[in-house]
Amino acid sequence: MRGAPGGPGGRLRRWRRRGAAERWAMPEHSTLLHLLAGGCGGTAGAILTCPLEVVKTRLQSSQVTLRPLCLSEIQLRGMSVRLMNPAPPSPGVLKLLRAILEKEGLRSLFRGLGPNLVGVAPSRAMYFAAYSGVKERLNAVLVPESKKVHMLSAASAGITSATLTNPIWLVKTRMQLEARVKGEMASNALQCAMHVYRTEGLRGFYRGITASYAGVSETIIHFVIYEALKQQLRNSHHSLSPPLTLSPNSHDFLGLMGAAAVSKTCASCIAYPHEVIRTRLREEGSRYRSFVQTLQLVVREEGPLALYRGLLAHLIRQIPNTAIMMATYEFIVHLASSTL
Template identity: 90%
Template sequence: MRGAAGRAGRRIAAQGTGSAAGAPVMSQRSTLLHLFAGGCGGTAGAILTCPLEVVKTRLQSSQLTLRPLCLSEIQLPGVSVRLMNATPPSPGVLKLLRAILEKEGIRSLFRGLGPNLVGVAPSRAIYFAAYSGVKERFNAVLVPESKKVHVLSAACAGITSATLTNPVWLVKTRMQLEARAKGEMASSALQCAMHVYRSEGLRGFYRGITASYAGVSETIIHFVIYEALKQQLRNSHHSLSPSLTLSPNSHDFFGLMGAAAVSKTCASCIAYPHEVIRTRLREEGSRYCSFIQTLQLVVHEEGPLALYRGLLAHLIRQIPNTAIMMATYEFIVHLASSTL
């Protein structure tokens, strides 16, 4: 009996050791899963909404807002006087879209897609992996799944992602602002990056990083609202089927897309000015130097409404982009989790 008890004790101890050893492996698998799911979601959204990204960037740029516009001409005896407006209203989304097509061709609507695809997968992958990992740690020390956990997790993930991928987004912005006539060769991503390095050095790749950090507020608002809506979806699903979590059926899929769209709309409208400031900071030249200086300069020269230039294009692009990205991410995570 004593020998049997000893063998049983050793078997239990061995099982306990195996569980402890398996925990890091499971944690590593979870991180890789979130990296893969986030990358897939971000890539799908970027490809489908690239033309609107180009239009939005052009609208945010000072290249449209600082070009004088002739309003009328007054003829006086021996004198011709033109009245000029220093800050003309920016064109609408459709008008600018049509102008780009007519003057530059359809390929210009996909300018910057290369850096976007290079950057969006690692950016979203880093973001979702950081968010998932940080949230897991905060859940262990704070009230699990509380708003404080979601806020801190989103902030850490946003800062991490922005810091590591800012050079890619700077190159993308420069490419999208480069207007070329039809048939004229545009700069490649590598040529653009080399030009930035030669003219501005390594620091040039981090222009606009302060605005990206300010944009973390948008990410925080987005994820707090999204997590709350997702919890409501989960609760309603539990009330119908208590033994299941969200399953990848069409009802839940579109529910997650709706939650992502609503949360991103609210966040974008509140935090949008940082987008305009970031685009101005990434423009070539030294006119815009810092976050506060750019904010004051834009408001002084163009008025407060200039901080919302391109908002409509941003929403038209961002809502489906975020809905596609978040729903794809959740679907892949659930599908992989259920098969592992």
């Protein structure tokens, strides 16, 4: 009785249907899991590093040398013969941090925290969901877990995340560049967004998007190095048969944090100029119009080193931020995968 409900054939058909249903549900479950893990990781890494984010953005901006933070700038005013020479050195991280505290107060070090908290969770969630989803599909058609897979996955995730969240980051940058006297009320995120819309229209929210796309190169470098280091960790811990995920002990996650820190440091140092160009493009009333024009203008007027302004603050903030974010992401993915 081949078609009997209780016979071997019926059980086989039910098993196949159940397996197909589980396989159909897996991508949806996987996407939700990576959305949750990416969002939690991004939030955990961003909350405590907001002051360094403000300092980094101020250092990247062309406006920092227009304020009386650097005496050499005041002395050089009116000397047009020096315009083609490199600009005076920008204030250091600690000097600018102290100046913001003295002139604007502690609250100014948390300018843009609202948009950051609003944007970091969906941004990281979309990024990790896109990365894992694209990587899963590419593993089926290319050499699994190859550098080509990691590069294409990182590029797709970076472009997706940058396109969808650029308006949030533009508002955050404008708020961080807005210097106010201590005690003076500063505009909130909604007021800033309304001002951008009234003065520049919807297009204004996408200023700097070309620099964000150029910054995908940093994402690619970061994830290629990170995946390679993570594979080395797997091989060193499980030399006989590397599992899909690392065991959930403190040594493994310290290793993941180290891998994230090393990979992010390398990627940031190589691709950092796009950060400066993006900040310049997002300045209000800026004379910077496009990626290439901004690059040429900064190099011509301030010298090549100006493309690395704020790098130290960026590294001090980004290394622990990325380490916390990646370790939190890996931990949540492992925890959810082992319990569900």
